[in-house]
Amino acid sequence: MTVRHTPRERLSLERRTIEVIPDAERHGTPRSQFTLWFGANMQITAIVDGALSVVFGADALWAIPALLIGNVLGGIVMALHSAQGPRLGVPQMISSRAQFGVHGAVLPLLLVILMYLGFAATGSVLAGQAMSELLHIDDARIGILVFGVLTAVVAVTGYRLIHAAGRVATVAGVLGLGYLLVRVFTQYDVGAHVGNKGFETATFLLAVGLGAGWQLTFGPYVADYSRYLPRDTSTRATFWSTFAGSVIGSQWAMTLGALTAAVAGKAFLTDQVGFLGDLAGPAALAFLVYLVIVVGKLTVNCLNAYGGFMSILTTVTAFDGRSRISTTARAAYIVGFTTVSVGIALAASADFLNNFKNFVLLILMVFTPWSAINLVDYYLVSRERVDVPALYDPAGRYGRWNVTALTCYVVGVAVQIPFLATKLYTGAITKKLDGADISWIVGLAVTAALYWIWVRRTADPPAETVRPVADTDDGDRSAAPVA
Template identity: 60%
Template structure:
């Protein structure tokens, strides 16, 4: 049992004999990962920073659908290639050049681990009758152990969380509607473009930030799994879960004001009741955060291995090495959580929007290359060879990535930096739209001029006992 439960694979391609599951597994995983307290806080921020209920909800819907669609396009790559998401980036940036976006991805994982641990630590502290610091540390330890077991337990956790958290959110929604005058909240609608775009940016950044690791959790699906099915189940689970949580957050923030801002976890639990119900809700909050924090830890260790292996030529990872990488992510994330737990709301909003600046250009380049330039055809063994067809550094993609970053700065709005063109747009942040469009167009224009490195069909190089390396032609796209 232990051999089948504990994952052996890391950055290496998953052979056909080890593929399992259906595309529906993406729905339960991403629904469970989004029905959680940090998504509630993300939705609340749209109101806390000045938006009304109606247009905040509409903006969050738009951002979840648009950002979720981009994220789900990455998910559809998993069954086809059988690789973690960021290994695939070597085809665009080079075997070593991929370390540039990878370093930022690792920062993202640490940041999300930290922000999640702040809220989950509060719930864990209540369950264990300790303080917040102890709760954060305990939660981090459970997260690390779960991530070390790997893929199967992560999906099992997603299935459990999707059911339990959905039931809890239904209950909390009923309790909230008993307390608030919904018609009054909905009648106070006043469209404000900057606030509307803030709501769109908050939810879009939430979804786009999953892009660098979403294929990590679809790569074990059989290679024959429909790309369309993977896309739609991922999008529906992630967008539905996030919008559900964020709408709840909007209504809570609009009705509770300072009571919610002062202690998000305590207010949500108090909304549900006391005694055993309160204990159950603290457990639900910790469970929801465990689901997503395990994804962050697992993705973080994958990205660290990918970064190091690009220079060391490493193709596999020992169990001891796996544990060491996971421990590094846990220690870094816990340290940030303990240092930043007293200024959570403002820091988290800036963190989300700042992340978006770095990941939209990467996402645009990766998707244009996969669907329009290479058309799903890759030489997977060459992704580990800096002297192979993809080279060590692909300066055309790295240059486009840098231009994509710089193009966003005039339109960026954060607490510590505001771009020079923001005032002329009424304070609206459209940097993420620029960050998708500019590098997508530039990379398409540059990359289609030189396609000599693209194989005629995908080369897997996976050897099973008594068989030849697998080669498979292009399959349909979502």
């Protein structure tokens, strides 16, 4: 049953954190997942991600379909994570305790927190530049600080306001990025800059990896935003709404990025935000484009701050046994996370594009095995049957540490090393492949196969999903199976 909320309720502070969302508080439809993920992807960092494929050697004619392949493949994995939200009603990294153990899930969690900080910081750099243009301030650092305050306010308010920001970003993104795409074709001879290079396997696979990596990085927190949906929400509807929003939004932005990098060259490389403002034309339209950039980045940066807070809390509570904290403590976590990300943004290197590419590929390396283990276990081994109360109990069904999952995870990361192609390290096999990076494909396949073979005969999932019967403010919980 869908619950409707008044405007005042939509702006009220969220009180739930990592605990199970009771059925009485479930609300919304899968459509909300489309607007959230479409809006979160129609933003400048996705434009930069698409531009990287051209900056590092691919012709836009080949980069755009390669990015689409990566977005589709990564989007399938990402949306499969999202589909777990309504069924379980818990944050994504809490559900990973079913695979790694209550304490064991902390290992990938620490990497997740670093990922959130990295994306929040890089996003703040670009959004801060746009904010400075809006405010007519020469010092971009002030823009970064103002943007950080906005991020903290929305993230502290929580789930409903974040979804509202996604709806606004959807409309703003369609209008703003649609207009910029038209301007690229009207201001430049696109045909003269596209199709000048032949197909190159290495750069094509780099573009596929950039698209896939972009999508896979949403995996550790995508269910955080579907967990409030009613428990009887169609799994397929959740999957397709999330998949369509994320893939269409990201591909639109990345296509704009690839074409812009192709026609503009160094003019775009030195000042991505400023170039898009100039591309918009008259000052009034440039102002609106800067506003679109801020709105899009605000949506996704709130996801990073909210997800970072949830991951930190999941890590801490794995050892102290809590499943909820006070509203004040919740706000303090989010403000603290945002402060650190802003500090990183203020100290960011000038070599933004190269560092961002290596950051995305490194994150892809460490999260591909996690996704493989989570999805194989949930859909193939446990067949969507989870003992939800045991996710909070180190002495329960899932225990403290799952050596099998942790071993598979480490193997999944290690097996990718010979296939890496980054600034810091190029694997031996990658050199023989002329620099083509297929590490994420190897990591996904090897981890999934190893975990499936190892676990399928020893797994002990419940006969039916077990969920809390009662979820009251005093923490009283009892459990019963549910079909």
